[in-house]
Amino acid sequence: MNAPTPGRLILAATPIGNAEDASPRLRRLLAEAEVIAAEDTRRLRALAARVEVEITGRVLSHHEHNEQATVGELLAAVAAGSTVLVVSDAGMPAVSDPGFRAVAAAVAAGLPVTAVPGPSAVLTALALSGLPTDRFCFEGFAPRKAGERARSFALLAREPRTMVFFEAPHRLAAMLADLRDALGADRPAAVARELTKTYEEVRRGTLGELTAWATEGEVRGEIAVVVGGAPDVVEVSEAALVAEVLARVDAGDRLKEAVAEVAQAAGVAKRELYAASLAARGRA
Structure with a gap:
């Protein structure tokens, strides 16, 4: 048969x-x-x-x-x-x-x-953001815990592609604040809310401006966040570099190797970054 x-x-x-x-x-x-x-x-x-x-x-x-x-x-x-x-x-x-x-x-x-x-909420938000669409990556929902979220964003500080995230409305302000701290307050971004629905809204600005807006009042609905990629030359704060080092260590890298790779990519001194990372690790 x-x-x-x-x-x-x-x-x-x-x-x-x-x-x-x-x-x-x-x-x-x-x-x-x-x-x-x-x-x-x-x-x-x-x-x-x-x-x-x-x-x-x-x-x-x-x-x-x-x-x-x-x-x-x-x-x-x-x-x-x-x-x-x-x-x-x-x-x-x-x-x-x-x-x-x-x-x-x-x-x-x-x-x-x-x-x-x-x-597709991903593609719709990307298309409406006004940010470059030739190269992009989808990051899904950010980690819920503040520390994990900050370390995750630190790894994206030098990502050159436009990034698309999903986020729950009650976590939006905290998420945008962490993005601002990791990527810089001047990084262009957009928050797309209730896409294709009656109260559709796309708010565009810098991460600093969007963080202030989200903190002022309650934002409702289904949300996608679109963030511009890093420019060719980007200055990253020591705190962001330390967060990237610690994120790599959490992922299994040895501290010295993580410091060496991050320092080389950022063009900073390994010794100073190693000392700052050790100090931050001791406080964690």
Whole structure:
């Protein structure tokens, strides 16, 4: 008896705010797919109602806390010949949302994988920021703990590409302050809020200006932060260099090696940076 022809695993981008951004292909697949893996099943059904689509397939909960456990079930359905649609709450699955593990497992198993392109908060924020778009990197959500966040940003002080982050509204002011301290108050940036929704706002300025704005009052909604890359010549404070050294040490580098590499890249004296790093390490 011949094995069944495998179906497909399809990553489908969903609207990031405006339901009118749902593509005809997304609508068709929502109606036709035998299995739909959704980050939030209630939001999926709300989206289907807004785009006037009746879901007839089996709906599975597939989120960051159960993704690893549900991948096997999704792949079994694909192997049996089903079309399995993977959707997140908004935007493209696998980009700071569930989906990566399913794709990696499908590729390893030799099963067909494709995507339905569409809305992306990363690209929308980048395009609206007014900052260079020829080279960029996506950094996702910054670490929640202040110390880890500061060390993470210190490693980005000399990143030449435009950077895109996501952030929760209640952490925005602290995040911007840490970016300002690590990258400099004059670094150009933009905060994009509620993209494609009724109260869409893109606030542009320097990190110093945006930090002051975010600190003045409560900022609400879903937020993306876009930061310009480092100029060809950038002066970095000793505190930022020390933070970069300590971040490298936390990642497994030896202190002397981390100091040597950071000092050479920044054009500063190794001895002074080593002493400052030792002192900061003692205070930590």
